């Protein structure tokens with residue numbers, strides 16, 4: 326990759342407020358093709374809002390969002406999804422009465438814009454990739470936490486994204502389960518998918534992230550190579566503050 330390669334995602338001075346509360350404070354951020362960017366920050370720092378601004382679930386008050394060189398600031402969520410941005414939600418949102426397979430076909434058809442025959446093939450492929458094949462015909466509402474997290478990842482993958490936004494998919498898992506999830510993410514990364522991962526389980530994030538971006542009170546606190554960011558005095562203070 327050369328230094329001149331345009332970023333896949335670019336946020337330029339993006340801002341969002343709810344009344345007097347500034348939730349996103351002039352965030353500028355580039356994500357290169359193929360990289361995995363980890364997002365860290367205390368509870369309420371504005372991480373999920375940042376995802377909402379990228380996916381279109383929330384519209385920016387100020388600034389610009391560019392994807393693959395195109396200004397997508399005013400596009401609706403389904404248009405951004407069809408353009409290649411897939412996301413998971415912090416609270417898994419499957420159709421609980423539908424089977425795992427039906428959830429994936431639905432995501433491929435309606436999120437990814439794939440014709441039905443192709444959507445079936447995609448669903449079979451994603452089931453295998455995420456270890457959900459044994460649960461293909463189970464109702465989504467009855468899955469264990471690990472499998473609900475897997476399904477959340479699988480639904481995003483079924484839209485065949487170039488950019489995958491993952492919101493706290495390791496939270497609540499055991500050490501062993503989190504390791505399995507990271508292994509799955511490594512395989513997805515190896516296929517060239519660009520990822521942005523919000524995660525409080527720092528060691529899971531550090532095991533795969535190429536770069537970290539830390540948010541505090543809606544603004545950028547630090548950005549860069551993971552170990553350097555974790556050693557940054559401002560970041561340490563925020564995290565020690567969290568632990569106190």
Ligand SMILES: Nc1ncnc2c1ncn2[C@@H]1O[C@H](COP(=O)(O)OP(=O)(O)OP(=O)(O)O)[C@@H](O)[C@H]1O
Nearest residue numbers: 343346348366367368369370371372373374375415
């Ligand atoms: N629709 C909304 N209306 C008003 N305030 C909101 C809205 N959405 C988010 N907020 C506030 O914005 C702030 C940032 O929320 P956000 O969910 O982005 O934080 P977060 O960093 O993802 O937090 P967590 O780690 O707890 O998930 C919080 O104070 C939250 O209460």
